[in-house]
Amino acid sequence: MSASATPSRPKWHLPLLWTRGIVLTIVILSAVIVFGAIGLWITQGDLIAEKASEYLNRRVFDNQQTRISLGSVSGFPMRDLRIDNALFEQKVGEDWVPFVAADTLKLEYDLWAIVNGRYQIQKVVGQGLEFRLKESPDGGYSLPALQGTSESNQPSSFALDLDALEIRDGAVELDIPGMPTKFDGVDAEMTFLVRGSQIHLDFRRFRAETFNDSLGTIAFNQGALTINPGIVMKDFDGVWNEARVQIDGIPTPAEDRPGTLQIDAVNLPLAQVGGLYNLPHLDPGHVERGEIDLRFSEAGVAFTASGAFLWEGVPIDVTEAEARLTDTSFQITALQAKAQGATVRGGTISLPRDDNSLNLSVDLEGFDPRDFEFLPENFQIPGSFTGEVNLRVPDRSRMNEYLYAVARLEAGRIYEIPYRSAFLNLQGGAATGWQIDSVLVELSDARFNGRGRYGETRTNLRLNYLGNLRPLRELLNLEELRGDGVVAATLKGPAKALRMEAQGTLWNLNVANLEIPELRLMKAAGPITGERNFEMDFETKAPFLMAGQRVNQAQGKLLLKSDRLLMDNLALSQGDTTLVVTGEMTWEPNLLIEATTAKANLGDREFVLVRPARLEFDGKRFTSPGLELETPKGKLSVGGAFEPESKYVRCSLSMEDLNPQSVLGPDIELPITFTQVSGELNLEGFIPILDGEANVRLGPLKTDKTGLDSLEASFRVRGSTVQVERITATRGGGVIGVTGEVEMPAPLYTVLEAEVFGPDLDPDATKWNLNADISDVRLSEWLSFIQRDERPYG
Known part of the structure; x- marks a missing residue:
């Protein structure tokens, strides 16, 4: 008998099937819920914004001090959002004050990090964002109060990382004591970090229009800003209008220190700094290259500056300058500067803020107003001034019209006059003129004082x-x-x-x-x-010396120019001799007198200059090319040179029908008189030894007993020797001609001096060596020249 096996069929297990069904159902339901939420988010943005505002005010912000409201929310919630009409507010007293407001905020973020408590946002772009930071009563800055911080002094653990914050067409306002700062038209990009109550901003770029038209545009390509406690600025580098600026410091003060700010500037108009503090009078200033340190405290703002500046185009090298701005005034102190060769030290320049006045007290050294073209014209007094100057101007806008000034000056120059000290007290202005109440200037062994009016158009100063x-x-x-x-x-x-x-x-x-x-x-x-x-x-009023020559008195009119003296009827007198000259005199390089007209009176005799003449004195020698004179009888021309000290003389004498007696005067009697003489005489040497030559023709000669019709002579003189080339004497129809040599007992000058003024020389000392030729001479007519006991017989 055989056996067979029949295969069996698999069997279903109900628990596994149920589990799979549940999972599938959950997934489907989840998808429905998520997409439904997303749909609700997209279609109900206003509702979401309202609920989000409520949530944030309840769970994140301290609703008693800070609140947020959002207009609408859109975008994909897993990674980015768009928020319209966002508004953060802080409570100040009983009022809610905007802290941040934006037309549009676009956020990119990590949702998972936020769910896990890390507020990390990759990027925020704010369109029309306005940021206002106000100082709190405790000295810090009020930031949005978070849960757990309003009732405690412990710092919040809140942290926010914003990798990129972009502001487009925004506005920023910072409340810094003594330094009001507001920016419009902000275009910026930065990182934004929050750690508790502290904010860190690291700018990649920042460009904005400042609150005042005169301040223009400011742009930084780098810079870090930390807020709370106070404000810290670091490594700001950028351009203010066309000026290059670098800024570092902590502008907000604390209990143990003032606020500080360091500004390195190149090509900075001081008007931009003045615009921050409503100081328009800084407008003429310009920083070519300089450092400005600011210190902020409850007392005001203090400035320290150094570098190369310009004021009204004048270069000023400032070693140190300190200034202070308070509620009542702007003061510049401890000034150390050089400008156009002048030094300014110490002192105070005070500019009250409640009026337009100016008070100035400075020490100057080597200050020449002409080097400062911006000064009013009547300030530009030629000179160099050193000392203390005090100035009070009631109205700076009318500085040319009225001010008060007191100056105490040390050694310097004014109008090319060197002085040792000076005091000046004045009031007035360029338009009305200056009323100088007193001026006292101490010079070297001299002083002058005065008072009166001094002005651009009218001066009357005594x-x-x-x-x-x-x-x-x-x-x-x-x-x-x-x-x-x-x-x-x-x-x-x-x-x-x-x-x-x-x-x-x-x-x-x-x-x-x-x-x-x-x-x-x-x-x-x-x-x-x-x-x-x-x-x-x-x-x-007494005799004086002119070029070493004594003159009893002088009077007349002179016109002194920068390089010459013009003489108008200058009268010089010596005894009964008077000389009246019109012409000019110069003294560089030598004394030179050029006479256009001249008249000399010797007693009752008058001598007139025929044509312009010149006389030069080089300190040793008088030189003249020729003085042509019209004498009472005849003409006389004299030229040559004379040295008073050495008695050197070089003389060229030309005579035309000259009566010698009219030149010598009645007090001098010649042993032989003659009515006229013509010819030339040239002499040179050291008085009394003279060499020369003569060619003269004398008119009728008379002695006390006889006379000659004429006498012509040509001779040479060498010391005391006279070489007679020819002497021709005529009387009646006779002629005697003489040649030869005469050895005089003394030089010719001494002989003539003795003959005129005495004493007489010994006639036997004269040695004669003469040859004579006689023609048609009647001896009886000639013997009268010889004393009777010496007459020849025959």
């Missing part, structure tokens, strides 16, 4: 000068001026063309080879700036 004249050398362009004087003067005219009118007395005046013991100025008038035309009407 001055008194007492003492040595040396300080006036450069003003009058007289390098050798010496003497003393008492002079009362008045300055008149516009500031750029001042004229002086003076009168007084000068003693021991020494200038340009003039030595005058006493000179009285009846009038001295002319400009003290620009081209010199100084007119003087004077007279001397």
